[in-house]
Amino acid sequence: MENSGYKKFLELQQKDVDSVSGYISVESVPFSDYHKIGVSPDGFPLFFVKCDNTVSSIDINLELISVLFSQDCSIREKELDSEDIYTIVLLKTLNRDLQQYFTDVFSIILQQLVVIPTERELHKEIRKVIDLFSSISKPPVKSIQGLWSELLIIDFAKNPEYLISSWHVLPSDKYDFNDGKDKLEVKSTSKQNRVHRFSIEQLNGNVGSELIVASLFVLETGLGKSILNLRDSIISKIKNIDIHLKLNEIIYRTIGNQYEKLGDIFFDYQMAIDSLTFYNAKNIPNILSSNIPSELSNITFDCDLTSVSEIKTGENQFEQNILFLELGL
Known part of the structure; x- marks a missing residue:
C-alpha cells in the first residue's frame, strides 16, 4: 500500500527506544508533517494525531x-525535540497481522481527514476503528473456507473494486454480493x-433481479494460498x-476471534480456480415458496449441481447486468 503506515512502523522498530530519557522515537507519517507514528516500549504501534479545537x-x-486525548507530548524526531498537544492512539498487541491492519487502516483514515482535524472529527473516526477491533473479540460468523472462497471470487473478477463495493455489508446478509440490482452467491465444498x-x-x-451461483471445490493443503495471500493479491489491483x-x-x-488463523490455513488455489463454475439460479432445482405452508420457516436443503447446466463465460449473456460483467462473465 502506498504511504503505508505499517512500513514506517517496521522501520521504527529497527531503531532503539530511548527509554532512559522517557522519549519514544517517532517519525512523521508518510503523508503528513503534523501526525506522527511511533513504537511503544512494549513494541506496540501508536499514532500521535495533531488536532484543532x-x-x-x-x-x-x-x-x-487505548486513546488519550489532548496530551502534552515531548516529541523527539530525527534527534530534534519539540513539545505539542496530540491525541495518542495505541494498539495493544504484538500480533503482526493486526499491527499491519491497524497501522494501514488508521493511515487511510488520517488521509481522508482534513490536514489538521478537530478533536471531534477525529473522535468520530476513532469510533469506527474501535468498532472494527471490537468485532475481533467476537466468534466468527462464517468459516475460513467460506471467506476464502469469497475472496477468491473477488481476486478472480475482472473488476475487483466493483465486487468489493457489492460485497455483503454484514456477513449474515442473504447474498454474498449484491449491487442493488443483481446478486451473486458463492458456494464451496471440500467433498467430492x-x-x-x-x-x-x-x-x-x-x-427484477438475476441471481448467479458460483460453485467451487476448496481443499485445505499444507501449501497453497491463505486468506492473507488472497487479500494482498486483491489489494495490489485496487x-x-x-x-x-x-x-x-x-x-x-x-x-x-479466529483472526490469528488468517495466514496459517492454506487452500489449493489452482484446484479452486479449475473447478470454479457459475450457474443461473433459475436452473437450480428449488422448492417454490408458494408450495410451503406459511407455518414453516428457515427451510434449507442440499442440492447436487452436477447435472445442472452451467453458464459458459464469454457468451455475453449478461450485457445489462453490471455485476456479472465486472465479474468477467
Whole structure:
C-alpha cells in the first residue's frame, strides 16, 4: 500500500527506544508533517494525531485499543525535540497481522481527514476503528473456507473494486454480493460431489433481479494460498482507499476471534480456480415458496449441481447486468 503506515512502523522498530530519557522515537507519517507514528516500549504501534479545537474528550481504554486525548507530548524526531498537544492512539498487541491492519487502516483514515482535524472529527473516526477491533473479540460468523472462497471470487473478477463495493455489508446478509440490482452467491465444498446447501429464500429471489451461483471445490493443503495471500493479491489491483478499507473491514468482521488463523490455513488455489463454475439460479432445482405452508420457516436443503447446466463465460449473456460483467462473465 502506498504511504503505508505499517512500513514506517517496521522501520521504527529497527531503531532503539530511548527509554532512559522517557522519549519514544517517532517519525512523521508518510503523508503528513503534523501526525506522527511511533513504537511503544512494549513494541506496540501508536499514532500521535495533531488536532484543532481540543474539547477534553473522555479517554478510551479497551482490551486492544487505548486513546488519550489532548496530551502534552515531548516529541523527539530525527534527534530534534519539540513539545505539542496530540491525541495518542495505541494498539495493544504484538500480533503482526493486526499491527499491519491497524497501522494501514488508521493511515487511510488520517488521509481522508482534513490536514489538521478537530478533536471531534477525529473522535468520530476513532469510533469506527474501535468498532472494527471490537468485532475481533467476537466468534466468527462464517468459516475460513467460506471467506476464502469469497475472496477468491473477488481476486478472480475482472473488476475487483466493483465486487468489493457489492460485497455483503454484514456477513449474515442473504447474498454474498449484491449491487442493488443483481446478486451473486458463492458456494464451496471440500467433498467430492458438487453439493451445496441453499435456503428457500436464497433461490426465490425478486423478479427484477438475476441471481448467479458460483460453485467451487476448496481443499485445505499444507501449501497453497491463505486468506492473507488472497487479500494482498486483491489489494495490489485496487487503488481506491475506501475500497481497501472495506475489504479489510469485512474480513475481520467475518472472521472475528479466529483472526490469528488468517495466514496459517492454506487452500489449493489452482484446484479452486479449475473447478470454479457459475450457474443461473433459475436452473437450480428449488422448492417454490408458494408450495410451503406459511407455518414453516428457515427451510434449507442440499442440492447436487452436477447435472445442472452451467453458464459458459464469454457468451455475453449478461450485457445489462453490471455485476456479472465486472465479474468477467
